[in-house]
Amino acid sequence: MAARGQRPERSGPPELFYDKNEARKYVRNSRMIDVQTKMAGRALELLCLPEGQPCYLLDIGCGSGLSGDYLSDEGHYWVGIDISPAMLDVALDRDTEGDLLLGDMGQGIPFKPGSFDGCISISAVQWLCNANKKSDIPAKRLYCFFSALYSVLVHGARAVLQLYPENSEQLELITTQATRAGFTGGVLVDYPNSARAKKFYLCLFSGPSTFIPMAQNEDDEEEEARESTFTVERVPYMMARRGVVRKSRQWVLEKKERRRRQGKEVRPDTQYTGRKRKPRF
DSSP: OOOTTSOGGGGSOHHHHSOHHHHHHHHHOHHHHHHHHHHHHHHHHHHTOOTTOOOEEEEETOTTSHHHHHHHHTTOEEEEEESOHHHHHHHHHTTOSSEEEEOOGGGOOOSOTTOEEEEEEESOGGGGGSOSSTTOOHHHHHHHHHHHHHHHEEEEEEEEEEEOOSSHHHHHHHHHHHHHTTOEEEEEEESTTOTTTOEEEEEEESSSOOOOOOOOOSSOOGGGOEEEEEOSOOOOHHHHTTTOOTTSHHHHHHHHHHHHHTTOOOOOOOTTTTOOOOOOO
């Protein structure tokens, strides 16, 4: 159980955090049920699916099936994957209409290419940014997840992943691996000025980049909406590296810092970092 104020991801692996006691909250806590259902509705809205047409959707981190129930109510078919047996037991007890699968999204998604018309995920992706054992490398697990997700979606489909990034570096790590896997898209932030209601949605496109709907805010003012986009296009080298000489100390330090943000192991900086070595005979 996470201490008050502590992020759940810091308390241990998700399959242990979401035990029977935690799973019961998703059945008995009316506020939690309401929040999960609203976020599922927003994610489905951002998928921009054809109206009146049932679709086959994937729910990553489906948990007790609350988000899946919303998909069913809207006339869609779905498959849910989750790492917690306790949460899936609750979903089975609730007689959810979707198919359920026990699995670790960080190890891939075991479906044929082009299986799904879209994907949603509620409060799950940030768990991949934490290493619970030595073999866990966040960047590799994220890339494995996004690569598999890109494969199982039909070309041109969307994935909307609601998440709680711990900081900007973690959000950059996630979007970087999504881009590496082939996705385009961006991050949409609802209620950006509210500490309590603020929600992040990673909107991914498995085809050409299209528009991202406007963010929601308390005053419904256009200037309050915030969103950022990313593509697979590279920034011109001279523009991105203007004023920095290749192989210089500054260049090396910046490169090492980027690799740290990507979750890779990097040697600590010293007074010798970036110093040219004498040639060997």
